[in-house]
Amino acid sequence: MGNAFFDLSSAHAEYGRCIDDDRLEQWPDFFTDECLYRVTTARDYREGLEASIMSAWSKGMLRDRVSALRQANIYERQAYRHVIGAPCAINEAGGHIRCESSFIVARIMRDGATDLFATGRYLDVFTRENGALKIAERVVVCDSHRIDTLLAIPL
């Protein structure tokens, strides 16, 4: 268990750093090929509503999200700063590690405005691939159901 805690914390730190450093092309590599990534709200999650604000049902769809952000979508230059809390409710079984971790994300706009953009929790299923932890499923449950302006960069 101690080992899992260390590995998960490290995976969280690397994940946040990757996005915050604008290395989005590497973001899909945190996931397994077959994966689910989705962003929902605490309210929808509680009610069991199935659709997401953003979702990817494979590593290919994660890559498509990044190429769309790079090539197609238009939005003002912005960056995130993730602070991801310690993993808790860790449950290791059948080759998977489940855990829950809170996060806060500040958004920094090109004019310098820095706002608390999102808070919530990651509900994760990790699996080990060649010794490294990969995300098989990440449900990003945002505490609020209000998204300011737009959600371009993934959480």
Add this chain to the structure above:
Amino acid sequence: MDGTPLEWPEGLTRVPYWIYQRGDVYADEQKRVFQGPCWSYLCLEAEVPNSGDWRATAIGDAPVVVARGENGVVRAFENRCAHRGSLICIDEAGKGAKQFACVYHAWTYDLAGSLTGVAFKNGVKGKGGMSPDFKMSDHGPRKLKVETIDGMVFGAFDAGAPALRDYLGAEIVSRIARVFRGRKPVVLARYTQALPNNWKLYVENVKDSYHASILHLFFTTFELNRLSQTGAIIVDESGGHHVSYSQIARGRTGNAEYSEQAIRSDSDYKLADPSLLHGFAEYDDGVTLQILTVFPTFVLQQIQNCVATRQVVPRGPDAADLNWTILGFEDDTPDERRARLKQANLVGPAGYISMEDGCVGGFVRRGVEGAPDASEVLEMGGREAVGSESRVTEASIRGFWKAYRARMGM
């Protein structure tokens, strides 16, 4: 600047920027538009399925409660206690209510919003209490006129509003019906996009078919635009409602045709996982996209198999909430439901073809900050507010301003 005369340039092709900025205009809109004889979307009938189920919503600045009564009829009333003005319902939704009680002084209301009880009305031990001539029937929050269409609940503050179907007109009514096809909608997600701009800038954006292929590059970049598509703009007689649609020219479209069209791409950029757009044949008429607006603030969208309602709620002159409700239908098969969940990526604050709409209104707000007396130019596709087979037109935006100015007396 508030209080200086409201001078509108001649014709429908110019819109002065103060219309998005002035506090007095905003206040006047609350009276003349939102609380005038106009219909606003409130919620879905499916969100209040049983007697005593209720949901809080809003028309303009005014908070509204929608509740289904004992008789099964859906009603709506202003969420404002007749006593001292507190919200009556302080949550978002509830089930099985028998009555509503204001938390402040426990004045109670039935499911239709009629005042039924005043705490300590007769005082305590013969002292205090309301005066004997106080009649509960003289007090209560305003009740709205309510009508439903295809499972959607609309409300109007002004009893003088025409019947909903007359307000919409036959063409809009049939364009709503073709989306629902008599099926019962199921809510798949609800979220709010906080827009950094006046509500009218968003409504203009939705009615603006000219920007679609220019600002939203997702389909173009990945060369996902359908071949052999036709389309048109419909503007109703009032100008306030519109439909923009595109359609695969041949009649019925099968699944194979959908996927073949969706993945055809000669671009350098290809989707690594095109299953995002693997839809299913839901509509016999070949319409792949239909955006429909109802004056002032309602949008019904069908983008492939992604069906949603959008409700615009103004939050002062410089902000608005866009409430999205993503829909499926009760008779969806598991595969169809899965397709809808994937296609939900197209819309909302992270939508591949809609995220830009969240920021572009803010770009306009900031751009015109110092130029209240300058005007936007709306000459694409002529000077009138009539439908056309070309979508390179601003006719439906001109239509919005025609209806808006009529309502505002400008």
